[in-house]
Amino acid sequence: MPHALPLSSRWLAACGLALALCPAGALAEQTLATVSSPGQVLSVDVRLADDGRLSYQVRRKGKPVIAPSRLGFLLTNAPQLDAGFSLARQSVADHDSTWEQPWGERRHVRDHHRELRLELVQKERGDRRLAIVFRVFDDGVGFRYEFPEQAQLGEAKISDELTEFTVAQPATAWWIPAGELMALEYPIEKTPLSEVGTANTPLTVRTEDGTHIAFHEAALVDYASMWLRKAQGQRLRAQLAPSATGAPVERKGAFTTPWRTMQIADSAAGLYMSDLVLNLNEPNKLGDVSWVKPSKFIGVWWEMHLGRSTWGSGAKHGATTQNTKRHIDFAAKHGFRGVLVEGWNLGWDGNWAGGGADFSFTRSYPDFDLPGLAAYARGKGVRLIGHHETGGNIARYERQMDAAYQLYARLGVDSIKSGYVTDGGGAVFAGPGKRTHFGYTDSQEGVRHFQKAVTEAARHKLAIDTHEPVKDTGLRRTWPNWLSREGARGMEFNAWGNPINGVDHEAKLVFTRMLSGPMDYTPGILSLQGVDGKPIHSTQAKQLANFVVIYSPVAMAADLIETYEKHAGPFQFIKDVPTDWDDTRVINGEIGEYATIARKGRNSADWYVGAVTDGSARALDLPLSFLEAGKRYTAEIYRDGDQADYRTERRHDLVIEKRAVTSADTLKLKLAPGGGQAIRLTPAGG
C-alpha cells in the first residue's frame, strides 16, 4: 500500500496508520502534559505523536500501571477524530471539597483531585476542536471528552470510540461478558486478562505485583454503554453498545462523554474505598429527597421462584389480596417498611418475556385489590412496593408510564422495582412513527429510557429499583431517587439456577459489581435451600453477613416469611441491620476469596460488620479501631458453628453470642467453608 505521508517521515509512513502497527516509542512523540494526584500517588502523561495522535498512560508511585493507550473517535458523518491534533490550550486546576450524600455508604464524601484540561484542534480539518479532561485522584483517574459547539461538527455520529486501556503488567481479570443476552447475569469469570473477550464494566484487574485496577465509567447519560473488548495481549479497547437505528452514539451540538474511570489501589480493599465514580457525577438535582426512604422489605417473590406459586393467574397465583395482607401484617410486626408483590398486574399469562406485549401497569388481576392493600399497608405503617416488569417492551412501558406512576403516587406506593427481562430477542423500542424495533438496553436509546424512567419518577416522588438495568455509573448522586439496581447474578439463581451461585460469588461481587453502586441482591435466604430443597452454597451466618457486605439502601429479606418465623435467632440480625450508613470501612478482602466490611449506621452509634468467605475456611482479624475510643460496646455476634460447612447439613449451624468489646480489641473471625459472620456493635448500656 502506498504511503500517504512525506517520505521524510518514513517512520510515520509505517506507523502513522495505526498506533498498534508499531512498537511503543516508534513514533516521535512529545509529552503534552503530566499531572499528578494531590498526594503524588498517581500520575498521568498525555502524549502527542508527530502525526497528531494522542495517547495517555498512568503510573502509580512511578511504576507504569496503564501503558500508552489510545484516545479518539471514528465518526460516520465526518472524518476521523483520532489524528492530526495539536494542542490549543491546556490548564490545570486543583479541587478539594466535601459533599454530603442524602443516603449512601458514607455520609460525607471528599472530592480531592487535580484536573488537567486539554483543548485540541485538528488544523487540517478546518480547525475542528475537541477537549479531553483528566481528573487525577490519589485512588483513581477519570477522563472524558468534551465536544464543543462548532460549525465544523454540528452533529457527531460516533461509530467507534477508540479509547484504549492497556494494562502494563501481566494481570488477572474478573469480568462478565457483554453483548450477550442477559449478559449481566452470567457468573463472574476469572481469567488471565489476555483471555477477556468482550466484557461489561466494572472490570477488575489485579497485576502480578498486587496493583488493583477497576475499569468503569461515570455519569453515563445519553450515550451508549461502554463495553471493553480485548484487542491484543492486555490491550482492551472501548466498544460502544450498538444501536438498532444508526451509529452507536448520535449527539448534536455541545456534549460531553461519560467519564472513563480507573480506580487504582494496592489492595482490593483500597479499590472499594474509592469514591471516584460518585465524585465524577453531577451534584444532586432533586434537592430535598426526604421522600426517598432507605429501608428493608419483604415480598411475595421467593415463593414464585421456588415454584410454590405463580406470577400468572390461577389457583396458585401468588399476588392475591389475602397473601399480601399476610405479608403486610408480618412486615408491620417486624418493622419492615416495604412489601414487594410481583404478579399483581395483568399480563403475566403467556409468553410475557417475548416482548411483554400484554402487560398493563395500571390494571391488576381480579384477585389483587391494589387500592385496598395500599391503604391497608399505610394503616400499619407499611408501604407496598410497586412492580413494573416490562418484558423488555420499553415502547409499551413508556406509553403507560405516566398513568402508572400517577396511580402509584396517588396510592402512596412510593418506590418501584422495575424489570427488563427479555427471552433473548432484545428490548423493544419505539420509533420512528408507529414502528418499533429491537435493540440492546445498553444502547444510547436504552440509556435514555432508564434515565427517563427515573427523572419522570422523581416528578411523582417515586424511587426506582431497576432490575436487568444498564450499569450503575453513579447517577444516584444526581438523581437520588435511583435507589438500587440488580445488574448482576442475584439470589434468585439460588432458587433454580443452573448452576446456582458459586460459593465465591459474593467475594467476587464486592470487588467487581459493587464498585459501581448498590445492588438489590435480595439476601437472607435462611432456609439455605432452593427449588426442591437443593442446598445453596452458603451457611446461615453468610446470609446475614450479606446484609452488610452487599450494599443496598433498599434491602430485601428475601425468604418466605414462614421461614423467618422459624428462625427468630438469626432473623433478629436482619431486623436490626440498617441500610443507610454514616461510614464504611473495608477491613480486608481478596477478590473472589473473602471480604470483611464494617459500617456505621446513619444517625446511630451502632456499627455493623459482615464477613464472607469462599469455599475455604478462614480466620480473619477484625481490629475494632473504628469504634469510638474509650467507649464500651456490646458485640452481638452471629457466627458459623465450629462444624459448619456449606457442603453439608451443618451449613445451618449458627452460634449467636455476645461479648463486651472496646476499640482496643481485635476480634478473630472464624469463618467456615462457604461461611460468614455478622456482628452488631452497640454502645453498652444503650
Next chain:
Amino acid sequence: MPHALPLSSRWLAACGLALALCPAGALAEQTLATVSSPGQVLSVDVRLADDGRLSYQVRRKGKPVIAPSRLGFLLTNAPQLDAGFSLARQSVADHDSTWEQPWGERRHVRDHHRELRLELVQKERGDRRLAIVFRVFDDGVGFRYEFPEQAQLGEAKISDELTEFTVAQPATAWWIPAGELMALEYPIEKTPLSEVGTANTPLTVRTEDGTHIAFHEAALVDYASMWLRKAQGQRLRAQLAPSATGAPVERKGAFTTPWRTMQIADSAAGLYMSDLVLNLNEPNKLGDVSWVKPSKFIGVWWEMHLGRSTWGSGAKHGATTQNTKRHIDFAAKHGFRGVLVEGWNLGWDGNWAGGGADFSFTRSYPDFDLPGLAAYARGKGVRLIGHHETGGNIARYERQMDAAYQLYARLGVDSIKSGYVTDGGGAVFAGPGKRTHFGYTDSQEGVRHFQKAVTEAARHKLAIDTHEPVKDTGLRRTWPNWLSREGARGMEFNAWGNPINGVDHEAKLVFTRMLSGPMDYTPGILSLQGVDGKPIHSTQAKQLANFVVIYSPVAMAADLIETYEKHAGPFQFIKDVPTDWDDTRVINGEIGEYATIARKGRNSADWYVGAVTDGSARALDLPLSFLEAGKRYTAEIYRDGDQADYRTERRHDLVIEKRAVTSADTLKLKLAPGGGQAIRLTPAGG
C-alpha cells in the same frame, strides 16, 4: 428476574434465556439430524433444544472437533430468529462432480459432499421460516442460512448473527485482528485460542492432538464480512462488520447468507489441499474468460517504497513516460507481460489517504503519456497494468469508475490494481442523496462495492487485483476476472515497515491467508534490502521460493529492474516460473515454521517446487513421486549456500545447480535459517 416459562420446565427457566448460561447438556435436546461426509471422515450433528434453540457440532473420525455451538440471528425489525424453532422438513442429498477452473492452483476440482437441508419454522411467530443447509466434505464443513420469501419477514435487518464456533480441544490460534484500522496488515499473531480478541478470517487453529481447523466463509455477497470474536474460553462467535447507516445486514425478500466454513484436517498440508471454499461458490458466470491472463509483471513501484522516487508530482516523480518506457523495454526483453505504474494519475499530491479527495482516474500527470505508453507497450507485446488507488473514497471512485474502465479498455490496459488505503478514518461511501458517510470496507456496503468493481470491470473485459480488500471468499470461481488481492501484510512492509515482516511470515501466510485465495504478495526482492539498505529477513533462495509457495495468478517481480540486471542467475527462475497451474501438492508444512509446495505448470510438463522456513535451518525431504513415472527430469535447483543465514551478509549466498532426477528420487532440501529453495523440474531433453 421472574421466569418466562411454565414452572414445569424449571431447567428451561434457568437455561432457556441463553444457551451459555447453562452447562452443556442441561437442556433437554433432541438430535434433528446427523450427517457424515462421503468418506465417513467428518460428521455433523444438529440438535434442537426444548426451547427450540438450535446447535450444531462437528466430529472428525468420531472425536469432537467443534463442541455444541449456537445458530441463529437477532434482528432489529422483528423478533429474534434464535429460539422456538421446530423442524418442518429435512432432506439429505449426495453430490459428486468435477469442474474445471479457467485458471488456478489446479485445473480440475472435485466437489464431493453430502448435503443436509433443514427447514425450520417458528410456530409462535406466525410460522416464520428459516432454512439451514450443511455441506459435509471429507476435508471440511460449510453451512449457510436461507431466508425464504415470506410475508412474515419481508425484510431482515440483522443486528447480530449468533453463529458460534466452539473448539472442543485446547488449541493454538493464528489470527489477525479485525475492526482495527488497516487490520489486515497487522502481523499474524500466534496465541492460545482463548486469547483471541476480534479476528478476521481465515482464522487457523491447531488443537493439542494435531487437528487443524481453518474458519472462514465462502461466497460473501451483499452481506457484512464475518469477524470472529472471542466470547468465553474457546468459544468464538460471529461478529458482523458494522454498518454506518443501520443494521449490519439489511436484505429484502429471499436471500442466503454466505457459507460459514471450517476446513478440518490432521495436518497443515491437509488444510491447504482442501477446495472447500471454491466448491461452495457459484459456477463461473462470465463464460469465456480467455481475456483474463495469468502472468507476471514488473513495475514502477518498489522505488517509491524505497524513497527513491515519489508517487506525487515533482523532480522525483516515478511515473514518468521515460521511466515507464525503460520498464516496458525490460519487460519485453525478459518476457514479462505486465508493467504496473503507480502515481500516474492526478491526485497524489497532498494528503490523499485522507479521503482520496483529489484523485482522478482518467487524467494523468503531464509527465505521463498514458495513451502513448499503452501503445508502446502493445507494440512490444507488453501491457500496462492500470492503477486505481482510491484513498478509501469509494464514493468518488464509483462516480468515475465507468469512465475510468472505458479509458483503460480502449487503450488495451486489461487489468487493474486497485487500492483502498485510508489513513485511519474509514472509507467514504455515498448516500443517501448527495451526502457521504464514513464506514468500514468490511461492511455490507463495502462488500457491495468490491463486487460491483469486479462485475463492472468484467463488462469491459478487465481483470481486477484488489489491494486493502475485503477478504477473499472464493468469488473468483463465479467472477474469474477477480484475479488477486492483497489482504495481508505484503512485501512493501519490508521496505519501511516497523517492524518489517517476520522471518516466519510466509510460513504463517501459507496456512492462514493463503487458504482464502491468491495473494499479490509481490515477491522477488533479490536485493534483500529495504529502505537505507536495511536487510530483510530472508535469503535469496526464499525470495525465489515465494513465487511457488505464495500463490497468485498475477505475480510481481517486485524489485528494481536494475537489481534484476545484476542477478541474472536467480532472475532466471523468476523468468521461468509460471503463475497458472494444473496441479498443486503441499509436500509438508507446519504453521509459522516451514512449507514445501510442488506445482505443475498448466499446459506444461514442468513442475516447480518452493520451500520456505522460519528462523530455523531445516532439512526437508522432497519425495518426487508427483513426477511422471519412468521419465527423466532435470532439476534446476536454486538453494541456500551452506553458510547462508538471513541474519548475516551470507543471506545472499545462493547455489544454482542441476541434477538428473526421476519420480523414484527423494531430494533432501537443506534450508538455511530464514531460507528457502526453489526448483524447476523439466523433462530431460525438452
